[in-house]
């Protein structure tokens with residue numbers, strides 16, 4: 001049982017630099033929470049304050065309703081996996097995994113049992129007597145995780161634990177960590193700058209930018225309803241396309257006037273967009289909500305742009321098409337069966353307007 005609660009937590013480093021500002025977050029028992037954001041936004045600092053590696057300048061952190069601000073790190077019952085996990089090269093896997101327990105004078109039988117349990121979960125049983133140097137990167141990473149599993153802490157903290165691994169291994173370890181969490185059900189906080197890890201791993205996603213939490217929600221909530229332009233552009237790959245357009249009213253409907261093309265906006269958007277009629281706003285649409293006319297199953301009703309193909313990226317299972325119109329460029333995610341060529345002109349491109357997003361130009365907050 002472990003709930004973690006941040007109340008108005010702020011971190012000011014020596015010299016007055018504010019790294020984290022008014023951080024509020026409630027993490028439920030057994031939850032897997034991912035904190036995601038660009039480099040320098042304050043993710044590690046937030047984690048390090050829970051671990052007791054950084055003082056909390058202002059606000060409170062509670063674990064199970066106990067204020068931990070002043071508790072020494074060793075009494076917080078948390079365990080942290082870092083990006084640069086250092087295994088002891090002269091120790092076997094078993095010795096590496098049991099090190100923390102031996103340091104705390106656990107009984108031998110208990111140590112053996114915990115190491116064996118962790119080794120089973122991590123598929124390391126056959127490696128217990130091996131030294132780190134004969135292990136693969138993924139196996140070493142699993143030993144580092146094993147070291148914290150054996151401790152049976154209340155909370156796991158992960159600070160970009162997979163970023164040193166190659167792409168394939170990272171995907172594999174991502175799945176393994178999800179499995180481990182399903183088995184152990186320990187409250188976990190995972191920090192990453194990789195939006196894909198954040199989408200796939202967490203029950204809850206916390207998007208940070210520039211020392212502030214931007215949005216908290218399930219990955220799909222955040223993906224579908226980004227609260228502002230930053231979150232909309234950060235979550236999703238390739239990122240959401242943005243266009244500066246003007247909202248226009250014509251024949252009882254509202255339109256996105258992008259100069260190069262005019263798009264009819266669904267009536268359900270009317271109420272929220274009405275105050276913006278005649279004004280510029282940012283129109284956002286994800287690459288997967290753009291279709292080639294030949295395969296679009298919805299209605300073709302004033303939702304078309306004519307564009308040229310500038311670049312193509314064929315990924316096998318999908319194809320990224322980089323389009324250009326006189327004033328804009330944008331990316332579409334197409335099915336690879338749609339044959340496209342670099343230099344193709346006057347392609348009919350359909351925007352699925354029921355998935356359109358609109359953002360206030362000044363505040364960058366989502367309008368609808």
Ligand SMILES: Nc1ncnc2c1ncn2[C@@H]1O[C@H](COP(=O)(O)OP(=O)(O)OP(=O)(O)O)[C@@H](O)[C@H]1O
Nearest residue numbers: 013014017019038039040041042043044045046193
């Ligand atoms: N000990 C320190 N003293 C002063 N400033 C620091 C210190 N540690 C971090 N910072 C600054 O605080 C900000 C947040 O750092 P933090 O390490 O939390 O970022 P991060 O989100 O984890 O980034 P990354 O993805 O690059 O790891 C950065 O601008 C960093 O330069």
Ligand SMILES: [Mg+2]
Nearest residue numbers: 043044045159
């Ligand atoms: Mg960091």
